[in-house]
Amino acid sequence: MTRFLSNALVARAGYPDWDRYCSPRGFYPLVGTLVPWLAAGAFILTALGLYVGLVLAPADAPQGGIYRIVFVHVPATWMSVFIFVLMAFWAGIGLLVRTRLPGMMAQALAPTGTMFAFMALWTGSLWGKPAWGGWWIWDVRLIAGLVLLLLYMAVMALYAALDDVRRADRIAAVVALFGAAIVPLNMMSVAFFPRIHQNPSVILGGSSDFAVKTIVGLLAVAAGFWMYGSAAALMRLRCVILERERHSDWVTQCSGGNPT
Amino acid sequence: MTEAWWLSFLQTGENDLYVWGSYLVAIALVLVEIVLLLLRGKTILGHLGWVRGFRQGLTAQRPRLGDR
Numbered sequence: 001m002t003r004f005l006s007n008a009l010v011a012r013a014g015y016p017d018w019d020r021y022c023s024p025r026g027f028y029p030l031v032g033t034l035v036p037w038l039a040a041g042a043f044i045l046t047a048l049g050l051y052v053g054l055v056l057a058p059a060d061a062p063q064g065g066i067y068r069i070v071f072v073h074v075p076a077t078w079m080s081v082f083i084f085v086l087m088a089f090w091a092g093i094g095l096l097v098r099t100r101l102p103g104m105m106a107q108a109l110a111p112t113g114t115m116f117a118f119m120a121l122w123t124g125s126l127w128g129k130p131a132w133g134g135w136w137i138w139d140v141r142l143i144a145g146l147v148l149l150l151l152y153m154a155v156m157a158l159y160a161a162l163d164d165v166r167r168a169d170r171i172a173a174v175v176a177l178f179g180a181a182i183v184p185l186n187m188m189s190v191a192f193f194p195r196i197h198q199n200p201s202v203i204l205g206g207s208s209d210f211a212v213k214t215i216v217g218l219l220a221v222a223a224g225f226w227m228y229g230s231a232a233a234l235m236r237l238r239c240v241i242l243e244r245e246r247h248s249d250w251v252t253q254c255s256g257g258n259p260t
Numbered sequence: 261m262t263e264a265w266w267l268s269f270l271q272t273g274e275n276d277l278y279v280w281g282s283y284l285v286a287i288a289l290v291l292v293e294i295v296l297l298l299l300r301g302k303t304i305l306g307h308l309g310w311v312r313g314f315r316q317g318l319t320a321q322r323p324r325l326g327d328r
Binding site: 065066068069073076111115118119122123126129228232235236238239242243251 | 279285294305308
């Protein structure tokens with residue numbers, strides 16, 4: 001009775017039927033609608049953030065102009081960690097509820113996370129050479145970033161190596177969930193093991209060493225990177241859905257016959 | 261020696277190349293990801309016959325000379 005009433009209320013209020021987005025068939029068109037908006041938002045926010053950061057923001061007193069690498073290095077680092085947490089979350093959901101879509105989400109997120117982890121390490125290296133005098137230093141923060149990249153690559157390698165995608169989903173979920181243990185170490189390493197890496201650029205609820213314009217530029221680029229990461233992962237999700245569901249009725253009907 | 265405008269634009273002093281290098285690396289990585297993504301999409305759509313069907317739909321509207 002309660003379920004009937006709630007369904008009736010939902011139908012009367014005109015709310016969308018969210019349940020259908022839990023299946024790949026229902027989610028596929030929604031993704032297609034979201035991607036162009038996310039891509040446009042990514043372009044606008046990144047361009048705006050870079051303009052504020054590279055043109056309007058003042059030079060940093062201790063480091064001079066070299067600190068401007070922060071506008072690409074820090075958002076890339078944030079995104080590499082955030083996407084790994086998201087990937088572990090979806091992989092864990094897939095392990096618990098044994099449905100298809102969470103595993104597809106995890107598979108689609110891994111390459112974008114790898115790209116951001118690679119970008120964070122490379123730009124950090126380009127910052128480290130003039131700032132510290134070396135391309136690489138065995139600092140806990142840097143090692144945690146490298147391990148994160150290797151974990152991303154392990155997840156991608158699993159999906160590439162195993163033909164049974166559901167088995168790959170389960171093994172990748174275990175790797176992602178165990179690998180998520182490195183995320184707190186990555187985020188807190190500067191506080192726990194202070195060595196050479198500088199303090200966090202932005203502290204929630206705390207003060208920052210940067211000027212307000214620098215913080216605004218940094219947050220705008222981070223939002224742009226988040227939208228780009230979402231657009232890229234969702235575009236890849238469409239490919240993954242079609243690859244895995246190519247023998248299902250709805251894909252066959254859309255393609256007008258049997259796949260070639 | 262006068263510094264090139266595209267290097268002095270950021271006013272980062274002697275470390276210009278590191279700053280520009282980091283942004284070029286970021287742009288290159290994003291472009292590589294987008295190209296790989298588009299190729300993957302094209303591959304699966306071609307496998308399903310959607311690309312071929314789309315092209316046939318386009319060419320069907322434009323009969324070539326001699327088709328009669």
